[in-house]
Amino acid sequence: MASNENRVSASVRSDFGKGAARRTRRQGLTPAVLYGHGTDPVHLSLPTHETWLILKDNPNALLTLQIDGDTELALPRDIQRHPVRWTLEHVDLILVRRGEKVVVDVAVHAEGETASGTSYVLEASTISLEAEATHLPEYVSVSVEGLEDGDIVRAGDLTLPEGSTLETDPETPVVVVYVPREEPSEDEESEEGATEAAAEESAEPSDES
Numbered sequence: 001m002a003s004n005e006n007r008v009s010a011s012v013r014s015d016f017g018k019g020a021a022r023r024t025r026r027q028g029l030t031p032a033v034l035y036g037h038g039t040d041p042v043h044l045s046l047p048t049h050e051t052w053l054i055l056k057d058n059p060n061a062l063l064t065l066q067i068d069g070d071t072e073l074a075l076p077r078d079i080q081r082h083p084v085r086w087t088l089e090h091v092d093l094i095l096v097r098r099g100e101k102v103v104v105d106v107a108v109h110a111e112g113e114t115a116s117g118t119s120y121v122l123e124a125s126t127i128s129l130e131a132e133a134t135h136l137p138e139y140v141s142v143s144v145e146g147l148e149d150g151d152i153v154r155a156g157d158l159t160l161p162e163g164s165t166l167e168t169d170p171e172t173p174v175v176v177v178y179v180p181r182e183e184p185s186e187d188e189e190s191e192e193g194a195t196e197a198a199a200e201e202s203a204e205p206s207d208e209s
Contacts (some may be wrong), residue, residue, distance in 0.1 A: 006054045006061050006062060006063050006064060007063075007064045007066060008046055008047065008050060008051060008054070008063050008064065008065055008066070009047065009066045010032070010034075010044040010045065010046050010065045010066065010067050011029075011044065011045045011067070011068075012042060012043065012044060012045075012067065012068065013031065013043040013044060013045050014043075016043065021090070024045050025048070025089075027045075028047065028048050028049065029045040029046060029047060029048055030045065030046045030047075030048045030051055030088040030089070030090065030091060031043070031044075031045060031089075031090050031091075032044040032045070032046050032090065032091040032092070032093055033090075033091075033092050033093065034065070034072065034074055034093045034094075034095060035092075035093070035094060035095070036094040036095035036096070037095045037097075039095065042067070044065075044067065044093075046091065048087070048088055051063075051088060051091065052087070052088050055076060055079060055088075055091075057138075058138045059076055059079055060075060060076065060104045060105075060106065060136045060138070061075075061076070062074075062075060062096070062133065062134060062136065063075070063076070063093065065093075072095060073095070073096050073097065073098070073133065073134070074093040074094060074095055074096060075093065075094050075096055075102065075104070075133060075136075076091055076092070076093060077092045077093060077094045078090075078091070078092040079091055079092075096133035096134075097133070098133075098134050099132060099134075100132070100133045101130050101131065101132055101133070102130070102131070102132075102133045102136075103128055103129070103130045103167050104128070104129060104131070104136055105126040105127070105128055106126060106127060106128075106129050106136070106137055106138070106139055106140055107125065107126055107138070107139040107140070108122060108124060108125055108126060108127060108139065108140050108141075108142055108158075108174060109139045109140070109141050109142070110122055110141075110142050110143075110144050110175060111141050111142070111143050111144070111145070112143045112144045112145030112146070113144070113145060113146075114144050114145075114146070114147045114148070114177050115146055115147060115148045115149070115177075117149075117179060118147070118148060118149050118177050118178065118179055118180075119177070119178060119179075119180050120144050120147065120175050120176065120177045120178070121175070121176050121178070122174070122175060123172075123173040123174055123175065123176055124155065124168070124172055124173065124174045127140060127155050127158070127166065127167075127168040127172070127174070128166075128167035128168045129160065129161075129164045129165065129166060129167060129168075130164065130165045130167055131161070131163055131164040131165075132163060135163055137160075137161040137164060140158055140159075140160065140161065141159075142158055142174060142175055144175055144177065147175070147177045148177060149177055149178060149179045150177065150178070151175075151176075151177040152173050152175070152176050152177070153173075153174050153175040154170060154171055154172060154173055154174060155168045155169065155170050155171070155172040155174055156170025156171065157174075158174065
């Protein structure tokens with residue numbers, strides 16, 4: 001489960017716009033906006049490295065924000081990263097309260113080995129769950145152990161963490177098991193190409209009268 005001990009010291013920003021955001025990032029901080037529960041949005045600066053460490057493996061990590069002596073609980077709603085460096089660019093946060101339930105997308109982790117000669121594809125890498133904001137699962141596990149060609153695990157088949165309810169359509173395929181198609185070897189491709197060329201040549205009309 002997500003921890004409620006992800007404490008982050010945040011400061012209120014008064015400068016806005018692209019130029020201000022660049023200056024904020026040069027200071028080792030990430031621009032953020034906190035909103036929700038009918039309050040006015042609050043523009044914040046978060047310590048980039050500390051925030052990145054918290055969010056890198058769990059985008060649904062619960063943050064305990066310390067803002068000018070006040071403490072607020074918040075969940076990331078949108079995380080923007082640099083397309084090349086993958087560093088944090090901006091974070092949208094939503095206020096939450098203890099005991100409040102929220103809907104989040106949670107990663108699906110496949111575990112185990114399918115039957116011999118088969119493989120699987122993860123059709124849904126995330127599913128939507130409703131759970132308490134202070135007890136959000138980091139991921140949901142699905143076992144593929146012994147599954148055979150043609151087997152399908154649907155969202156409704158998953159064992160959900162205690163206190164969570166499924167928001168995704170239960171019929172949504174999550175895992176599909178199949179027999180991989182063998183790629184022809186170079187020799188087989190060459191032989192097949194020669195056969196096709198010979199067939200085309202024999203099919204050409206003769207110039208002889």
